Amino acid sequence: xxxxxxxxxxxxxxxxxxxxxxxxxxxxxxxxxxxxxxxxxxxxxxxxxxxxxxxxxxxxxxxxxxxxxxxxxxxxxxxxxxxxxxxxxxxxxxxxxxxxxxxxxxxxxxxx
Amino acid sequence: xxxxxxxxxxxxxxxxxxxxxxxxxxxxxxxxxxxxxxxxxxxxxxxxxxxxxxxxxxxxxxxxxxxxxxxxxxxxxxxxxxxxxxxxxxxxxxxxxxxxxxxxxxxxxxxxxx
Numbered sequence: 001x002x003x004x005x006x007x008x009x010x011x012x013x014x015x016x017x018x019x020x021x022x023x024x025x026x027x028x029x030x031x032x033x034x035x036x037x038x039x040x041x042x043x044x045x046x047x048x049x050x051x052x053x054x055x056x057x058x059x060x061x062x063x064x065x066x067x068x069x070x071x072x073x074x075x076x077x078x079x080x081x082x083x084x085x086x087x088x089x090x091x092x093x094x095x096x097x098x099x100x101x102x103x104x105x106x107x108x109x110x111x112x
Numbered sequence: 113x114x115x116x117x118x119x120x121x122x123x124x125x126x127x128x129x130x131x132x133x134x135x136x137x138x139x140x141x142x143x144x145x146x147x148x149x150x151x152x153x154x155x156x157x158x159x160x161x162x163x164x165x166x167x168x169x170x171x172x173x174x175x176x177x178x179x180x181x182x183x184x185x186x187x188x189x190x191x192x193x194x195x196x197x198x199x200x201x202x203x204x205x206x207x208x209x210x211x212x213x214x215x216x217x218x219x220x221x222x223x224x225x226x
Binding site: 031032034036041042043044045046049089091093098099100102103104105 | 118144146154155156158161203205207209213214215216217218219220222
């Protein structure tokens with residue numbers, strides 16, 4: 001059974017800092033990995049999707065990497081802003097049925 | 113990007129009544145949708161997989177008679193919470209699967225059972 005762990009559970013940084021969020025998974029036979037952002041009381045916003053054959057994806061100040069063999073993914077946020085404050089979730093898909101296993105998330109606070 | 117809507121965004125109902133939540137893909141067709149439940153400060157728990165034109169597949173521990181799922185068209189899946197009780201109060205989120213198994217999520221429905 002796939003297990004997904006996100007470290008740290010919470011992170012507080014001053015505005016402007018670069019930061020890294022970590023996601024690890026136990027079964028490396030994944031189809032893809034997706035990073036999401038969730039604001040309090042809201043649904044999920046897709047940030048980046050990495051296919052199993054890819055090593056990284058970039059969108060603006062965000063960069064996600066994937067190392068299947070070690071079961072790890074990182075989300076790098078450059079020049080953090082207060083508007084980046086949210087919970088970040090990673091989810092892995094193991095089979096082509098599309099079912100995802102989610103980590104518990106990292107709650108990020110960026111202080112002005 | 114793909115847009116998924118949910119209706120209602122929040123609902124309060126009395127114990128014993130049933131509540132229907134709709135999940136729609138607005139600008140694409142989705143043969144597969146998922147229903148999740150999220151408790152405060154916890155991650156998402158997959159409840160069931162909804163496939164257009166066939167019966168939903170429920171995860172272990174989810175009561176299929178309590179959480180009725182219907183995926184009658186390629187753009188609409190519904191979740192009905194039957195005979196709701198206070199312990200069913202939660203945040204319910206749906207997602208739709210597009211190419212390469214990328215998921216797009218709805219905004220969620222906050223259910224409060226009094």
